[in-house]
Amino acid sequence: MTRSDSSDGPPPFESAFSSDDAEQQIYATILQTREPTAASSVAETVGCDPKTARKYLGWFAELGIVTRHEGHPATYERNDSYFEWRRINDLAAKHSVEELQRRVRELSEEIDAYESEYEASTPDEVDALRAADETADASIDDVYADLGEWATARRERRQYERARQQRAGSTEQVSR
Amino acid sequence: MTPPTGDGATPAPIDRPVLELLRDRLETTRQVETTAITGDGHLELDVRLSDEYYPRRVQTASLAVRWYENDAFKIHYREARTSDDWECRWDRHRNPHNERDHYHPPPDASTPGEDASWPTDYREVLTLVLGEIEDRVQTLWDE
Numbered sequence: 001m002t003r004s005d006s007s008d009g010p011p012p013f014e015s016a017f018s019s020d021d022a023e024q025q026i027y028a029t030i031l032q033t034r035e036p037t038a039a040s041s042v043a044e045t046v047g048c049d050p051k052t053a054r055k056y057l058g059w060f061a062e063l064g065i066v067t068r069h070e071g072h073p074a075t076y077e078r079n080d081s082y083f084e085w086r087r088i089n090d091l092a093a094k095h096s097v098e099e100l101q102r103r104v105r106e107l108s109e110e111i112d113a114y115e116s117e118y119e120a121s122t123p124d125e126v127d128a129l130r131a132a133d134e135t136a137d138a139s140i141d142d143v144y145a146d147l148g149e150w151a152t153a154r155r156e157r158r159q160y161e162r163a164r165q166q167r168a169g170s171t172e173q174v175s176r
Numbered sequence: 177m178t179p180p181t182g183d184g185a186t187p188a189p190i191d192r193p194v195l196e197l198l199r200d201r202l203e204t205t206r207q208v209e210t211t212a213i214t215g216d217g218h219l220e221l222d223v224r225l226s227d228e229y230y231p232r233r234v235q236t237a238s239l240a241v242r243w244y245e246n247d248a249f250k251i252h253y254r255e256a257r258t259s260d261d262w263e264c265r266w267d268r269h270r271n272p273h274n275e276r277d278h279y280h281p282p283p284d285a286s287t288p289g290e291d292a293s294w295p296t297d298y299r300e301v302l303t304l305v306l307g308e309i310e311d312r313v314q315t316l317w318d319e
Contacts, residue, residue, distance in 0.1 A: 009317040010229040013310045014205040016198075017299045031193055032247070032298055045297075083193045123187040144269045147187035148244055152219050155189035
C-alpha cells in the first residue's frame with residue numbers, strides 16, 4: 001500500500017467475518033452457543049435456511065464439536081469436552097513431559113498466590129465487590145481481572161496436567 | 177474442578193476456542209499485521225495492526241483481546257507513540273451482583289469508564305471495536 005496524498009488516508013478496514021460461508025458462520029455461532037439451542041434459532045442468528053443449519057449441526061455433532069440433545073425439536077450446544085480433548089492432544093504433541101511438568105508447576109505457583117491473596121480456594125468463592133472494598137489499592141476491575149486470570153490458570157493447569165499424564169503414559173508404553 | 181455453570185455469574189476462564197476463531201479471521205484482513213495467542217502471563221489474543229494504516233508518529237498499534245467463557249470480555253487498544261501512548265478499552269464484567277458494559281476512554285483507558293452496551297455475539301463486538309479503531313485511524317490522518 002502506498003500513500004500518494006496525505007489527505008487520502010488509508011484504505012478502509014476489511015471485514016473479518018463477512019466472507020464466512022454458511023458452514024463457517026454456523027461453526028462460529030455454535031462456539032458461543034452455551035445452552036441447548038434449536039437449529040431454527042441458530043439459522044435465525046446466521047440468516048440461513050433452517051435446513052442448512054440442521055445439516056451442518058448434524059455434521060458437527062458427528063465430529064463431536066457439537067452436542068446434540070434429542071427432542072422436539074432437537075437442540076444443539078458447543079461440546080466443551082471436544083475442545084478440551086483437542087487442546088490436551090495438541091499440548092501432548094508439542095511439549096515434552098518435562099516442559100509440561102514445568103508449566104504445571106508455574107501455574108500452581110500462580111494459583112497458590114491467588115488463593116492466599118483472596119483467602120479462598122476457588123475464584124467463585126470470592127465476593128468481588130467486598131474484595132475490592134477491603135483492598136485499598138485494588139479497583140473492582142482489578143478484582144474481576146484477577147478472578148478471570150485465576151480461573152484461567154486453573155483451567156490451564158488441568159489441561160497441562162492431563163497432557164503430561166498422556167505424554168508420560170505413551171512414553172512408558174514405548175519403552176516397555 | 178467445577179464445570180462452567182453457564183449462568184454467566186461466576187468467574188470464568190478465557191475461552192480459547194473463541195480466541196482461536198478470532199485469530200483465524202482477523203489475520204486474513206488487510207489491517208492486521210500479525211496475530212498470536214500468548215500463553216506467558218495473561219492468556220490473550222494479541223493483534224498487531226498494520227503500520228501502513230498509521231502516520232509515522234504512531235510506532236505500533238495493537239489490540240489485546242480477552243474473551244471469557246461467561247462472555248465477559250476485555251479488549252485493549254494501544255498506540256505506542258514517540259511522545260505518549262494512546263489507549264482505550266472496552267469491557268464487560270459479569271458477576272452475581274451485576275453486569276456492566278464499559279468503555280474506558282483515552283489517554284490512559286482509566287477506570288471507572290463510561291457505561292455502554294455491547295452486543296452479545298463476539299463477532300459483533302469485534303466488528304464494533306474495529307469500526308471504532310478505523311474511525312480513530314481516520315482522525316489520526318485528519319489531525
